[in-house]
Amino acid sequence: MKHILTMNDLSNEEIYGVLTRAKEWKGKQVPIVQDRPTFVANLFFEPSTRTKMSFEVAEKRLGFNVLDFSPESSSLQKGETLYDTVRTAQAIGASAVVIRHPKEGYYHELVNGVSIPILNGGDGKGEHPSQCLLDLYTIYEEFGTFENVHVVISGDVKHSRVARSNAYALHRLGAEVSLSGPDEWKDNTLPFPYIQIDQAVEQADALMLLRIQNERHAKQVNQSHYLEEHGLTLARERRMKRESIILHPAPVNRGVEMEDELVETKRSRIFTQMENGVYVRMAMLQAALQEGGELDAYTTEEHTHLTK
Amino acid sequence: MKHILTMNDLSNEEIYGVLTRAKEWKGKQVPIVQDRPTFVANLFFEPSTRTKMSFEVAEKRLGFNVLDFSPESSSLQKGETLYDTVRTAQAIGASAVVIRHPKEGYYHELVNGVSIPILNGGDGKGEHPSQCLLDLYTIYEEFGTFENVHVVISGDVKHSRVARSNAYALHRLGAEVSLSGPDEWKDNTLPFPYIQIDQAVEQADALMLLRIQNERHAKQVNQSHYLEEHGLTLARERRMKRESIILHPAPVNRGVEMEDELVETKRSRIFTQMENGVYVRMAMLQAALQEGGELDAYTTEEHTHLTK
Amino acid sequence: MKHILTMNDLSNEEIYGVLTRAKEWKGKQVPIVQDRPTFVANLFFEPSTRTKMSFEVAEKRLGFNVLDFSPESSSLQKGETLYDTVRTAQAIGASAVVIRHPKEGYYHELVNGVSIPILNGGDGKGEHPSQCLLDLYTIYEEFGTFENVHVVISGDVKHSRVARSNAYALHRLGAEVSLSGPDEWKDNTLPFPYIQIDQAVEQADALMLLRIQNERHAKQVNQSHYLEEHGLTLARERRMKRESIILHPAPVNRGVEMEDELVETKRSRIFTQMENGVYVRMAMLQAALQEGGELDAYTTEEHTHLTK
Numbered sequence A, B, C: 001m002k003h004i005l006t007m008n009d010l011s012n013e014e015i016y017g018v019l020t021r022a023k024e025w026k027g028k029q030v031p032i033v034q035d036r037p038t039f040v041a042n043l044f045f046e047p048s049t050r051t052k053m054s055f056e057v058a059e060k061r062l063g064f065n066v067l068d069f070s071p072e073s074s075s076l077q078k079g080e081t082l083y084d085t086v087r088t089a090q091a092i093g094a095s096a097v098v099i100r101h102p103k104e105g106y107y108h109e110l111v112n113g114v115s116i117p118i119l120n121g122g123d124g125k126g127e128h129p130s131q132c133l134l135d136l137y138t139i140y141e142e143f144g145t146f147e148n149v150h151v152v153i154s155g156d157v158k159h160s161r162v163a164r165s166n167a168y169a170l171h172r173l174g175a176e177v178s179l180s181g182p183d184e185w186k187d188n189t190l191p192f193p194y195i196q197i198d199q200a201v202e203q204a205d206a207l208m209l210l211r212i213q214n215e216r217h218a219k220q221v222n223q224s225h226y227l228e229e230h231g232l233t234l235a236r237e238r239r240m241k242r243e244s245i246i247l248h249p250a251p252v253n254r255g256v257e258m259e260d261e262l263v264e265t266k267r268s269r270i271f272t273q274m275e276n277g278v279y280v281r282m283a284m285l286q287a288a289l290q291e292g293g294e295l296d297a298y299t300t301e302e303h304t305h306l307t308k
Helices: A012-027 A050-061 A082-091 A129-143 A163-172 A197-203 A223-230 A234-238 A270-291 A294-298 A301-307 B012-027 B050-061 B082-091 B129-143 B163-172 B197-203 B223-230 B234-238 B270-291 B294-298 B301-306 C012-027 C050-061 C082-091 C129-143 C163-172 C197-203 C223-230 C234-238 C270-292 C294-298 C301-306
Strands: A039-044 A065-069 A094-101 A118-123 A150-154 A176-180 A206-209 A245-247 B039-044 B065-069 B094-101 B118-123 B150-154 B176-180 B206-209 B245-247 C039-044 C065-069 C094-101 C118-123 C150-154 C176-180 C206-209 C245-247
Touching (some): A012 A129, A039 A082, A050 A065, A050 A270, A050 B065, A050 B082, A065 C050, A082 C270, A118 A129, A129 A206, A150 A163, A197 A234, A245 A270, A270 B082, B039 B082, B050 C039, B050 C082, B082 B094, B094 B270, B118 B270, B129 B163, B129 B206, B270 C082, C039 C050, C050 C094, C050 C129, C118 C270, C129 C163, C129 C245, C176 C197
Parallel strands (some): A039 A094, A094 A118, A206 A245, B094 B118, B206 B245, C039 C094, C150 C176, C206 C245
C-alpha cells in the first residue's frame, strides 16, 4: 500500500484489511514496546483538532514519537517548499509522514522523491481518506456488512472532501447510496440518486450528515433556514428507522446540520466515530509501514501480531 | 474528588491529601512504567509558560502522553464549542483534561456531559487551584503547619485569581491571614484585615506578593511608584522576620512588585514554588484519577504506591 | 564543556570528541532506556524547522522528554525576561536547555544564574554551533581528515552565522579555507583569501554554499542574477573535482544559491547533513550533560557506553 492518498487507490481487499486491523486494535490493549525511539512526522498546514490529535494518539499507541511540524514556527515562513520540508522530516529520521495541506493533490510533487509513506490527512477540496475509512468502519461495526445498507449522504455534497469518495467506496463495497441536500450544493457528476431529507430519514440505515464548511463558503448560509429545509430536526429524527444511525464528521454546527440535542442522542455515532478514528489510523499506519517494510524493522518478537 | 475546579470544593482532608502525596513525589524518583500508552489533554486558551509546562512535566512523570490542544491551530477557529472539544479529547482517549480558559466558570457547561476528570488550570478572574495548592504546599513545607502562621497577601487582591481562594483556604487550615495593597485594589468583601506593607514585612511569616496583571488592567500602573508605596524594596526586606519567606506566583515584574535583586534572595521561595508545582500537580492528577478509578485501571503492581 | 555557546569555546579535542561520539551514534541503534522521566527544554524564539526538529529527535533518541516553550503561547507575552523563563525550565525539572534567540549573545545574561547546560541553537547574527559541528562532521566523514582539505565557503559571508566560525574552526583543524561571494557581502576582517566561484568549483574539495537570508536583508537580492554570477549552475557543477562534495545548511533557495536539479545530485550532501545533525546534537547533549554530571545520574548500567 505504502502511501495512502486517495480512496480510489485502495482495493476492496485493502479497505477490508484496514477495517479488520482497526477492529483488532479496538478490542485489545496491546502494549507496544518499541525497542528504540521511532518517529512519525505530522505536517498540518490547516487548522484541525480531531484529525491531528487522532493521528497523534494512533502514532503514540503504536509506540512512535511524534514530530509536530507546525507551520507558524517552521521554515515554511522562509519560503521552503513542501517537498524540502518532507525530505527534511525523512532525513532526520521520520518513518512516515501525515500531511494536511490546503492544496488539492499536494502529494503529486512528493511521491517521486520521498521514500517514506505519506498518509493524506486532507488535501484541500480533494480527499480525506482517514475520515472515509473511519466512516466505513463505523458503518461496518454497526451492521457487520455493507451489503444492502442504505447510506444517505446529506448536505454540502459539492464542496465536501468526503462525500464523493465515501459514496464511491460504499457503492463498490455493496452499500446502497443516496444523496440529499440543497439544489445549489448538488454534485450532478455523481451517479447516485438525490432524495429529500424527509425521505432520507425514513429510508436511511445510516444518515451521514456533512458539515457546512463556513470557512470555505464565500456567502454565509442562512443557518436556521438550513436546519428547517435540509437538516435533522427533532421531528425528523423521530421518523428514522429503529436501528438506523447518524454520522457526522464533526465539528457539528449545532442547530444547523442538526438540532443541538441530537448530537448525543442514542442513535448518534458522532463521538464513536472519533474513537474509531484512532483505531482506523493505527491500522492505516500499520498498512502503510508494512508495505514499506519499516514496521518489521523495529518491531520485536513480542508484538509479531503487527506483522502477521 | 474527580474534577478539581475550585478550592471551595476541596475539604481540608482532601487538601492535606494532595499536600501529603506531593511530598511523597518530591522525596523520590519513582519509575512509573505505564503498561500501555495513556493520555492527558492540555487545553490552554490563554498564554502560560509555567502552568502549562508544569502540568506537562507532572503528566509525563506519571507516565502519561500529553495531547496539546493549542487554540491557534485547532478547530476552535471553526467555531467549535469548548464542550465539543473536550468531548473530542475524551473520545480519542484522554484520561483527564487540564483546561485554562479566559471565561470565568467555563467548567459549568462541561461537568454534566464530560466523564473524565477536569482539572482547572485557571478560569479568567475565577480560580487557579493548582497555584493555590502549590502556595499552600510551599508554606506547609516551610513551617510544617498552618496553625498560627501569619500570611500576608499583598498587591492586586481585587483582580487576583489566587488571593481570594488562598485567603479562605489558609484561614480554614488555621493560618492567620492579612491583606495589603493599594486602596483601589482592595476587596472589601473579604473578612480579613488590611495592613500597610511596612507593617506586613514586620509581621508576616509568609509574604505572598501578587503579580500586577498588566494584561488585565486597562490603565497602566505607575511602576516605580508602586514599588515605593506598596512593593518589596531592599529596605523593607531587611526588616522582615528572620525565618520569614517570600512567595510570588511569577512571572515577577522585576522592579515593580519587588526589587530586582530580591527575586533570588535567600528567603525567596519563588523558584521553589515552581519546583513544588510539579509535585502538587502530580498529586492533583493522582487524586482526580483515583476517584474516577482511572489510575487503578492502568497501573501495574510495581507502582501500587499510586493506589494506596 | 557544560554550556556549548560558541565554536571558539571548544578546543580541538572537544570538537573531535563530539565528532567521534556522533559517529558512534550513527553506527548503531542503541536502545536507551531511561529509568525515570527526564526532560530537555527547547526554547525557539525564531522560526526553525530543521534545527528544532533535529534537536527534538536527538533528545528523544537519548531518552529525554521534550518541553517545548513556544513563544506564541508563553508568558513571554507577559514581558517575562529570558532569564526567568530559563530558570523556570530549570525549576520544573529540565536537565538542559536549547535556545534559539534573535539577540546576539543572549546567553551572557544567563550563564551566571542558570545551573543547567545551555546549548546555543543560534543567537541572531552570532553563532550556530550545532550547524558548524554538523558541517565539520560531514566533511570529516567524507575525507577522514581535515588536513589539506580545501573548503570554499561561498555566498553571504558577511551576514552568515556559520561562515565565520566554520572558517576559523576548519582552519585550526588543518583545512585550507577560501571564501567566495559578491563584493558587498565580503567580510574583510577574515584572514582567508577570496576567490571567484569559477575558481572555487575547480579547487574545492568541499563547496559550502551559504543560504541567502532574505529574511535578514532589507533589499531583495536579484535572484537569477545571483545564480549566474555567484551561484552553482549546472555548468559549474560539471567542472567540480571528481570526489568533491557540496554542502548547504538548508533550506535552499532553489534556483538562487544553486540550480534546482543540483539539490539532490550525487555529490550533494545536503540531506546527509540533516541526518548527521541528529547524531551531532546527540553528541553535543552528551558532552554538555556529562560535564555537568547529569547524564551519569539517570543512565542505567545497560548504556554505560554513554559515560565511557
